[in-house]
């Protein structure tokens with residue numbers, strides 16, 4: 130390992146289980162670390178989670194700095210931020226990544242503000258590159274890429290004069306690699322130096338409502354846009370999804386109109402999906418929607434406007450009215466099945 134500063138990932142534990150987004154970020158940290166010829170380290174805090182953390186080796190994490198304390202069983206902003214800040218000061222990473230989850234969105238700004246370093250939220254891409262500002266040239270810095278100004282531009286944000294560079298990334302944006310069963314990680318136990326008075330909240334009960342739709346793990350998604358935003362259109366989209374053994378998704382205006390549940394929304398402010406097949410029905414293909422589905426292996430777009438931007442990313446495009454096209458697709462599929 131070189132002397133270059135490591136790439137650090139905050140590991141989110143929910144009920145003692147590592148969140149998928151943390152595994153995705155460890156894989157992404159590995160990609161960045163290889164470019165920098167450095168290593169991947171992680172910081173975790175919780176209670177009795179040492180064994181769970183061992184799996185991080187399979188995803189390419191070299192070391193985990195773990196603070197174990199029964200008071201850390203549930204997320205609490207002040208203690209968690211304090212531990213993260215101490216770990217960053219002690220181990221001096223060059224880059225720190227957080228999941229853009231409720232926990233990460235609470236934690237990352239506190240940590241960035243305590244350390245007075247840059248933070249870019251909701252990155253959709255991370256790269257290592259050079260950047261020149263006036264007469265200064267910065268080498269091998271983190272390029273934090275995300276849509277900005279309502280998605281009208283894709284901005285590359287850098288914070289070269291403060292270390293570390295920090296970024297949050299939403300679940301599903303980075304790819305999770307298959308774990309290598311031979312991969313090992315070293316767990317370094319860290320003392321918990323948080324005083325009792327920093328635990329400002331007491332968790333009395335946790336009530337979880339499971340999402341009725343699991344878009345993230347669906348292999349086939351049929352999504353409705355405003356072009357399918359009528360009761361008949363939605364019925365057709367759901368019928369096609371059911372016929373193909375898939376799940377129905379939606380664009381944001383369809384959700385905002387109350388036509389489908391919030392958990393069905395695909396896109397920048399919804400879920401990021403990577404199914405084998407994504408069928409966009411009456412979706413124009415604005416950047417905010419594309420941000421959530423461009424990683425699909427195959428994209429079929431049905432739109433009556435030949436100029437719709439969705440056709441620029443679709444593998445197969447059908448120019449037509451969804452009310453004509455979807456029934457034909459269902460009929461053709463049933464005839465073959």
Ligand SMILES: Cc1cc2nc3c(=O)[nH]c(=O)nc-3n(C[C@H](O)[C@H](O)[C@H](O)COP(=O)(O)OP(=O)(O)OC[C@H]3O[C@@H](n4cnc5c(N)ncnc54)[C@H](O)[C@@H]3O)c2cc1C
Pocket residue numbers: 279280353354355356357379380381382383394395396397398399400410411412413414415416417418421431432433434437449450451452
């Ligand atoms: C900060 C921000 C975040 C956002 N986040 C998201 C997000 O997470 N997800 C998201 O989806 N959007 C998001 N949006 C909104 C996004 O900009 C677009 O407005 C939205 O994606 C458009 O949805 P749509 O394609 O369903 O509707 P429209 O843009 O209205 O497109 C409807 C399409 O349907 C076609 N059509 C109409 N009738 C038919 C028919 N009968 N048959 C076939 N085609 C037909 C039309 O040709 C058109 O292309 C966000 C916007 C902002 C500013």
